[in-house]
Amino acid sequence: MGEFELISRYFAAAPCAQAGDGVALGIGDDCALLALAPGEQLAVSTDTLVSGVHFPAVPDPFLLGQRSLAVAVSDLAAMGAQPLGFTLALTLPDFSAQWLGRYAEGLQQMAQRCAIRLVGGDTTRGPLSLTLTVLGKVPGGQALTRGGARPGELFCVGGVLGEAAGALPFVLGERSERSAAPGVAGPLLAHYWAPQPQLALGQALRGRASAAIDISDGLLADAGHIAEASGVAVHIERSRLPLSDALVAFAGEQGAFDAALAGGDDYVLAFSLPAQHVQALQLAGQPVHVIGQVHAGHGVTLLSDDGRDITPAKRGYQHFRGPM
Numbered sequence: 001m002g003e004f005e006l007i008s009r010y011f012a013a014a015p016c017a018q019a020g021d022g023v024a025l026g027i028g029d030d031c032a033l034l035a036l037a038p039g040e041q042l043a044v045s046t047d048t049l050v051s052g053v054h055f056p057a058v059p060d061p062f063l064l065g066q067r068s069l070a071v072a073v074s075d076l077a078a079m080g081a082q083p084l085g086f087t088l089a090l091t092l093p094d095f096s097a098q099w100l101g102r103y104a105e106g107l108q109q110m111a112q113r114c115a116i117r118l119v120g121g122d123t124t125r126g127p128l129s130l131t132l133t134v135l136g137k138v139p140g141g142q143a144l145t146r147g148g149a150r151p152g153e154l155f156c157v158g159g160v161l162g163e164a165a166g167a168l169p170f171v172l173g174e175r176s177e178r179s180a181a182p183g184v185a186g187p188l189l190a191h192y193w194a195p196q197p198q199l200a201l202g203q204a205l206r207g208r209a210s211a212a213i214d215i216s217d218g219l220l221a222d223a224g225h226i227a228e229a230s231g232v233a234v235h236i237e238r239s240r241l242p243l244s245d246a247l248v249a250f251a252g253e254q255g256a257f258d259a260a261l262a263g264g265d266d267y268v269l270a271f272s273l274p275a276q277h278v279q280a281l282q283l284a285g286q287p288v289h290v291i292g293q294v295h296a297g298h299g300v301t302l303l304s305d306d307g308r309d310i311t312p313a314k315r316g317y318q319h320f321r322g323p324m
Contacts, residue, residue: 011088014104016111017118022084022137032119034084036137042084043136043143045075051128056171061099063193064130065106070195071216072132073114074267077202078214080144081136083116089131090123114197144205144212146229149272153210155234155292156278158198158269160244161219163191165263166251180250187246195267204286205271212271218262220311223270223300230272233297239305240291261302262314 011017012027025033036042049068051057069086076083088107092100111118116134149155167188169175177185198214205212211230215222219236227234238257247256260266272294273281281288292303302311 011104011118011121014108014111014118016108016116021115021117023117023119026085026117026119027121032085032087034119034135039140040137041140041143043076043079043081043138044133045072045079046131046133047072047075048129048131056173060193061103062106065103065108066110066194067106067192068130068132069107069110069114069116070197071265071267072134073110073116073197073199074195074214074216076134076136077197077199078144078212078269079136079138080142080202080206080212081138082203083114083199084135084137085117085119086111086132086134087119088121090121091126091129092123093126093128110194114199139206142206144202144209144271146211146213146226147231149211149226149230149232149234149294151232151294151296153272153274153294154278154290155223155236155294156271156273157215157219157242157289157291158201158271159266159287159289160242160247161215161266161268162247162251162256162259162261162263163188163244164195164265164267165259166247166256167192168263184246184250187244188250192265195265197267198269198287201269201286201288204281204284205269205273208277208281209271209273212269215266215268215270216264218264219266219270220261220300220302221264226270226272227298227300230294231298233295234272234292234300235295235303236292236300237303237305238310240289242289242291258312258314261312 017027022035024035055064073083170177170185170189171192211226213222213226223234241260243256243260278288301309304310
């Protein structure tokens with residue numbers, strides 16, 4: 001099967017590839033055309049996922065389809081953007097109709113969940129890798145960025161932490177799901193393979209949060225990006241970290257804290273927020289968890305219950321350097 005037949009059969013005909021909702025022209029021409037209203041800005045982000053680095057060397061294609069799009073769309077959530085479209089550059093070692101069909105199904109399911117449309121891309125032969133570029137829109141001047149956090153504000157996250165890192169023994173085949181207690185492996189694996197981009201939260205934070213980021217490399221590492229970009233210090237209270245029962249049951253309390261602080265792949269939002277906005281957001285159903293505060297200074301500090309600095313040496317993951 002040639003490149004164009006492959007695209008036509010598995011991607012161009014998918015419901016998520018049809019024009020509409022800000023997409024004037026999708027797959028089939030040299031470029032896609034997006035329609036932005038006056039006063040809107042275009043948000044663009046690119047993610048590359050490589051076999052054996054970002055996912056197992058022999059992945060379930062349906063689950064990979066979900067995950068590959070979700071982690072890219074999470075960047076739009078972090079900016080407070082509304083999704084418009086995405087492109088997919090797919091490198092395959094060989095052709096498998098069954099594999100491609102299942103991957104496309106997973107991709108379609110996540111695209112529908114995120115209300116985003118496939119508008120183009122490319123296919124080529126080589127080691128399995130996926131590059132997705134996501135595009136969204138945001139009212140001019142209202143995009144959330146990493147810079148802008150101010151001393152005195154609260155530091156918050158949008159949900160439980162560490163579940164994806166807790167799932168790694170199952171993902172990598174080091175533990176069988178049956179070896180865990182009932183109700184433990186499922187939630188952890190769901191968070192790894194089908195993270196839910198926090199689009200509604202990101203849009204609700206526009207005009208309220210002063211800085212935001214999605215947690216991909218670990219809470220301490222990504223909080224550090226906000227601290228550096230904003231020129232402030234972030235103090236996180238260990239006792240306030242939201243942990244799931246499934247993660248604690250599987251990894252133990254210390255293991256759960258380690259996963260939450262430096263495990264990465266959470267894809268929930270971390271953000272600084274003036275205190276007066278917390279209650280209104282929570283009453284509106286937004287998952288706002290206060291875990292610390294912004295101070296004058298620099299860097300990220302983890303505090304014990306009695307206020308001691310217990311910041312671990314390992315803070316997250318960085319490509320080409322490994323764990324930080």
